[in-house]
Structures are given as C-alpha cells and as structure tokens.
Amino acid sequence: MINLAxxxxxxxxxxxxxxGLALYGVSIAALVLADLGLMPWDVLHQGLAGLVDWSLGTVIIVVGVLVLLAWIPLRERPGLGTVSNVVVVGLVADAVLAAVDPPSSLAVRIALAAGGILVNAVATAAYVGVRLGAGPRDGLMTGLVRRTGRSVGLVRTSIEVAVVVSGWLLGGTVGVVTVVYALAIGPLVQPLLPRLTVLPGGPPDPPEPTAS
Known part of the structure; x- marks a missing residue:
C-alpha cells in the first residue's frame, strides 16, 4: 500500500x-559516459541493454518492475518513492545520455566518474531521507534479510556480486570505478543522510485566520 503523510x-x-531520483539518474549517466566502471546494478543493466538492444534507461525501468514483483513473496510494502524510483531514474539517465556525448579525455572521464559518485551519494541521501519508500533493489535486500535472518552485509554483498558477475558476463562495464563506488558510497552517504532526513512530523499548521 502506498501512503502519503x-x-x-x-x-x-x-x-x-x-x-534526489533525478540526480540518481544523472549519476548513472555520468558513470556510463566516463566508461571507467559502473555501479553494481548498472553493470547488469548495461549488459542486458546490449543483449536485448534496449536503452539503458528502459532496462533500468524493466528490471525495477521485475524486482518490485519479487517483493510480493517477501511481503515488502512499496511507497511513493519506490514506484517513482522505478520510473524516474531510468528516464533521466536516458535523457542525459541522449544529450551528452562521451568525453575522449581521460582527465575529463576521471572527473566525471568522481562527480558521478559524489552526486550519487547526495541523491541516495536525498531520496532515502524523505522516507517515502525504499528503492526496489534496496527493498529486495531488506526483504531477504528479514526472511533469511542473514546479516545486511552478507545479503547485500551476495546480491551485488551476483549482479556484477552476471552483468560482466553479458558485456557490462566493470572497472576501477565499480570498486571505488562499492568502497566509497557508504562513507559518503553516512554524513549526508542526517542532513537530508525530513521526518513526516513537525510543528502543526498555524490556525486559519478568522474573518473580523
């Protein structure tokens, strides 16, 4: 059930x-343009895109829908943020990739990759911080943790290794940025999340003025 506070x-x-979701799509496109390695799930997305001859954004959306269906047996509950994540990220990634040509300079590619990781950290903290529903892939992880009783670290690592290996076998780009992202994203998001967390509560609305 999707609830709005x-x-x-x-x-x-x-x-x-x-x-936050738009910036997440921008960060995905930045890493694709840099061509120095992708985020774990995007290795799979890129590999599938080449296999079926679809745009990267289309594959991101389709995989998001399929992962969301996997929530049903896990009894996870989507929110507005969950459904929006499925659609917005892929659309924005495709729009940026259609508008921007890949750079040829290695220095520009490195800067683009570094910027993409930083933007992704801000984007992650922004959409997680509003607490309107986990992303499909995050919900899969938390659902499996609850159902299996295994640790978050073990489940997340297992999922990401599986998608990276599968994506690499399909032709997705694995590189130094894939490793850097895996190591850096947690420490980058951690200090940003408290600053970008917006709880649904807060002071009550002021009373409506009365006519004199």
Whole structure:
C-alpha cells in the first residue's frame, strides 16, 4: 500500500524525493559516459541493454518492475518513492545520455566518474531521507534479510556480486570505478543522510485566520 503523510513537510519531502531520483539518474549517466566502471546494478543493466538492444534507461525501468514483483513473496510494502524510483531514474539517465556525448579525455572521464559518485551519494541521501519508500533493489535486500535472518552485509554483498558477475558476463562495464563506488558510497552517504532526513512530523499548521 502506498501512503502519503499529510502535513506541512509533505511538499518539501516530495520535492526532495524527485530531485534526489533525478540526480540518481544523472549519476548513472555520468558513470556510463566516463566508461571507467559502473555501479553494481548498472553493470547488469548495461549488459542486458546490449543483449536485448534496449536503452539503458528502459532496462533500468524493466528490471525495477521485475524486482518490485519479487517483493510480493517477501511481503515488502512499496511507497511513493519506490514506484517513482522505478520510473524516474531510468528516464533521466536516458535523457542525459541522449544529450551528452562521451568525453575522449581521460582527465575529463576521471572527473566525471568522481562527480558521478559524489552526486550519487547526495541523491541516495536525498531520496532515502524523505522516507517515502525504499528503492526496489534496496527493498529486495531488506526483504531477504528479514526472511533469511542473514546479516545486511552478507545479503547485500551476495546480491551485488551476483549482479556484477552476471552483468560482466553479458558485456557490462566493470572497472576501477565499480570498486571505488562499492568502497566509497557508504562513507559518503553516512554524513549526508542526517542532513537530508525530513521526518513526516513537525510543528502543526498555524490556525486559519478568522474573518473580523
């Protein structure tokens, strides 16, 4: 069930949610353009895109839908952020990739990869911080943790190793940035998340003025 909390903070949360998801799509495109390695799930997305001759964004959306279906036996509950994640990230990634040509300079590619990782950290903290629903892939992880009783670290590592290996076998790009992202994203998100967390509560709305 998808629930929206009411209150004064809802507009701020919605703006932050969609801005965060858009930035996430931008970060994916930045790493694709840099061509120095992709985020684990995007290795799989790129490999599948080459296999079926679809755009990367289309594959991101389709895989997101399939992962969301896997929530059903895990009894995970989607939120607005979950459904929005499925659609927005892929659309933005495709739009950026269609508008920007890959750079030829190695220095520019390195800068693009570094910027992509930083933007991804901000984007992750932004959409997680509004607490309007986990992304499909994050929900898969938490659902498996709850159902199997295994640790978050073990389940997440197992999933990401599986998608990286599968994507690499299909032709997805694995490189130094794949490793750097895996090591850096947690420490980068950790200090950002408290600053970007917006709880649904807050002070009550002021009373409506009365006519004199």
């Amino acid at each position: 009411s209150g004064r903070r809802l507009p701020r949360r919605l703006v932050q949610l969609f801005l």
